[in-house]
């Protein structure tokens with residue numbers, strides 16, 4: 001079962017006759033999140049995401065789990081955004097979380113997940129990219145986005161563009177962004193078919 005929330009903030013939203021409303025952001029397309037990240041809820045998520053890709057690092061490392069996911073979608077419309085979080089251990093960094101958002105520009109979910117405080121990722125496309133990930137057949141360049149005045153240097157925020165959508169990759173701790181090598185592959189879970197049963201769910205995602 002998925003619960004409706006605001007894509008841009010943690011305020012509870014209300015369903016009116018005209019649609020969903022956030023006290024801070026007024027009319028919003030809801031973000032649907034599970035009470036708990038479980039396989040059945042992930043199937044509900046994929047049904048709602050429909051043609052909007054739900055990207056996961058693939059293959060997942062041993063012991064890695066899908067710890068969070070969400071989809072921004074109105075009924076009977078193609079979803080605007082999806083997010084996933086994968087959590088696991090790395091030899092160098094200990095516990096690592098990788099959050100991935102694919103969104104139509106302006107949805108605001110990527111900025112919220114990255115705890116950016118503004119919805120537009122500045123600096124994307126300026127200078128040389130710091131990493132590339134493979135999404136399907138495309139190599140997507142990623143640029144570091146500054147987290148601004150935020151004194152917590154606990155995460156690295158990388159943003160690029162894939163097929164007209166923003167691709168956000170947020171990595172905790174910041175140093176673990178070095179895991180992103182050129183052979184990093186992101187797969188749309190909707191294309192994974194029977195291999196989805198290999199995924200494990202659980203763990204505690206970072207707060208966003």
Ligand SMILES: [Zn+2]
Pocket residue numbers: 006007008009010011022023024025
């Ligand atoms: Zn809101």
